[in-house]
Amino acid sequence: MAYLEIKDFRKTFGNNNVLKGISLSVEKGEVLSIIGSSGSGKTTLLRCMNFLETPDTGVMILDGETLFDAEKDKKIKENALREKRLNFGLVFQSFNLFPQYSVMDNITLAPLLQLKERCKKDKTVNFAEGKQKILAEAEQLLEKIGLTEKAAEYPYQLSGGQQQRVAIARALALKPKILCFDEPTSALDPELTGEVLKVIRSLKGEDRTMIIVTHEMGFAKNVSDKVVFMAQGVIEEEGAPKDVFDNPKSEKLKAFLSGIKDKEGE
Amino acid sequence: MSFLQINETLLRGFGLTCLIFIITLAVAIPLGLILSFGIMSKISPLRKILNVFIWIIRGIPLMLQIFMVYYLPGILNNGVSFWGDVDKYFYFNYGIENGGALLAVLISFIINYACYFAVIFRGGIQSVSRGQTEAGMVLGLTKKQIFRKVILFQVIKKITPPMSNEIITLVKDTALANAIGIVETIRAAQNFASGFPPVIWPIFYSGVFYLLFVGFLTVLFNFLEKKLSFYKE
Ligand SMILES: Nc1ncnc2c1ncn2[C@@H]1O[C@H](COP(=O)(O)OP(=O)(O)O)[C@@H](O)[C@H]1O
Ligand SMILES: [Mg+2]
Numbered sequence: 320m321a322y323l324e325i326k327d328f329r330k331t332f333g334n335n336n337v338l339k340g341i342s343l344s345v346e347k348g349e350v351l352s353i354i355g356s357s358g359s360g361k362t363t364l365l366r367c368m369n370f371l372e373t374p375d376t377g378v379m380i381l382d383g384e385t386l387f388d389a390e391k392d393k394k395i396k397e398n399a400l401r402e403k404r405l406n407f408g409l410v411f412q413s414f415n416l417f418p419q420y421s422v423m424d425n426i427t428l429a430p431l432l433q434l435k436e437r438c439k440k441d442k443t444v445n446f447a448e449g450k451q452k453i454l455a456e457a458e459q460l461l462e463k464i465g466l467t468e469k470a471a472e473y474p475y476q477l478s479g480g481q482q483q484r485v486a487i488a489r490a491l492a493l494k495p496k497i498l499c500f501d502e503p504t505s506a507l508d509p510e511l512t513g514e515v516l517k518v519i520r521s522l523k524g525e526d527r528t529m530i531i532v533t534h535e536m537g538f539a540k541n542v543s544d545k546v547v548f549m550a551q552g553v554i555e556e557e558g559a560p561k562d563v564f565d566n567p568k569s570e571k572l573k574a575f576l577s578g579i580k581d582k583e584g585e
Numbered sequence: 586m587s588f589l590q591i592n593e594t595l596l597r598g599f600g601l602t603c604l605i606f607i608i609t610l611a612v613a614i615p616l617g618l619i620l621s622f623g624i625m626s627k628i629s630p631l632r633k634i635l636n637v638f639i640w641i642i643r644g645i646p647l648m649l650q651i652f653m654v655y656y657l658p659g660i661l662n663n664g665v666s667f668w669g670d671v672d673k674y675f676y677f678n679y680g681i682e683n684g685g686a687l688l689a690v691l692i693s694f695i696i697n698y699a700c701y702f703a704v705i706f707r708g709g710i711q712s713v714s715r716g717q718t719e720a721g722m723v724l725g726l727t728k729k730q731i732f733r734k735v736i737l738f739q740v741i742k743k744i745t746p747p748m749s750n751e752i753i754t755l756v757k758d759t760a761l762a763n764a765i766g767i768v769e770t771i772r773a774a775q776n777f778a779s780g781f782p783p784v785i786w787p788i789f790y791s792g793v794f795y796l797l798f799v800g801f802l803t804v805l806f807n808f809l810e811k812k813l814s815f816y817k818e
Contacts, residue, residue: 369723370722371722401726401727402725404725405725408723409723411720415719417717417720418816418818419738419742419816428724429724432730433725475816489724490723490724493724
């Protein structure tokens with residue numbers, strides 16, 4: 320069985336049938352890219368994986384553990400939900416950094432709150448020690464994203480590319496098993512996409528399992544182990560990046576790819 | 586009548602002005618917060634009823650609301666004065682005069698201001714993007730942590746300017762208590778003008794008390810806004 324297995328995810332909003340039975344699998348350390356035109360349900364799929372939406376049907380198994388089963392999990396309790404969510408990290412298109420916290424505090428807020436909770440439950444946990452470790456790890460993350468000197472600045476003082484790099488570090492600080500990206504460069508000026516993609520590429524070097532929704536076809540081809548093409552709520556085509564990009568079979572994928580080439584040619 | 590005596594009388598009136606101001610704020614702010622959750626509720630009938638209520642309260646003059654609170658209980662109770670009994674109760678137990686009217690004023694002010702505050706709170710809460718909550722959710726924060734650590738501060742920053750306006754308006758609205766015989770600052774000054782021999786100038790002089798109070802609040806709110814401006818959206 321694969322590291323992550325999703326079986327038959329379906330989701331409707333009112334009478335808008337957004338996911339019509341999505342099944343996919345990801346191996347540990349693999350990078351999966353999801354491409355497809357706007358409105359095809361990519362964001363909804365990521366949101367379902369991150370428990371921001373509840374699929375109407377379907378099962379999700381991660382590392383042998385059934386995280387979600389629509390048959391049983393109609394209403395998941397808040398605490399269970401939080402634990403399930405922490406298996407995944409999600410980097411949003413619009414960064415969603417917390418504006419009132421410095422870069423450092425954005426990264427350490429959640430780990431420190433978790434530490435506090437652990438201290439409350441278990442008196443043997445040492446807060447000062449734990450905090451030091453969290454801060455040291457945050458420093459390392461800042462170094463990785465190349466923003467060590469921005470630690471004390473506020474999000475509004477950073478460029479979009481820098482903000483997105485901080486958002487990636489914030490997600491990594493919780494050590495998710497799978498890191499998801501929802502069009503991480505779509506809100507950025509073209510000259511800023513490179514720095515973000517570079518960080519994501521460096522994560523691939525660390526064998527992180529990642530699921531990336533992107534419109535950057537060159538990047539997807541280059542970084543992915545597997546590519547999924549979604550259209551109107553179904554997986555229309557999937558395979559190795561070479562096959563999907565150089566040898567598309569379905570008409571929809573061909574049309575999608577040539578549409579993107581036209582845009583890039585402009 | 587000496588300047589000092591007049592000052593003393595006006596100050597006593599100003600004490601009541603401050604009392605109405607402080608009690609109204611202390612009760613209307615939490616009540617407004619509860620109301621704001623009501624008008625953002627998923628329960629549509631509750632939301633609608635509260636919205637109509639707020640529309641009425643914000644749509645009619647505060648003076649009329651004071652009259653309603655003060656006179657309606659008596660009218661509904663066959664002319665038996667309700668507030669008169671409250672007056673007696675306060676007078677015999679605490680030696681406070683005109684306690685009924687004061688309570689009626691406080692009730693109308695609290696309801697009125699809670700409605701204004703509720704609308705401001707709703708605006709503040711809704712202006713903090715859904716994305717902030719979701720970012721908190723994917724970071725495994727509890728609902729309480731999201732509200733306290735992520736949303737609350739941003740809301741406070743957003744609502745400080747409109748709240749400052751409303752609170753400064755409240756200082757001046759307290760003069761409406763005059764309408765049912767509360768001897769607040771303006772009424773205290775008026776009493777000199779209608780006395781014998783009439784002394785007119787305290788009426789104009791009473792404005793100084795408001796100016797100083799509002800000036801103090803303005804400095805306070807400017808300071809607060811400055812403190813909160815260490816970040817931008
Ligand atoms: N919360 C929601 N309520 C109603 N409709 C939604 C919601 N989220 C997404 N949709 C609809 O689902 C469809 C797919 O959206 P989305 O998953 O964002 O696609 P993509 O990310 O591929 O552009 C769109 O038609 C969108 O309007
Ligand atoms: Mg999307």
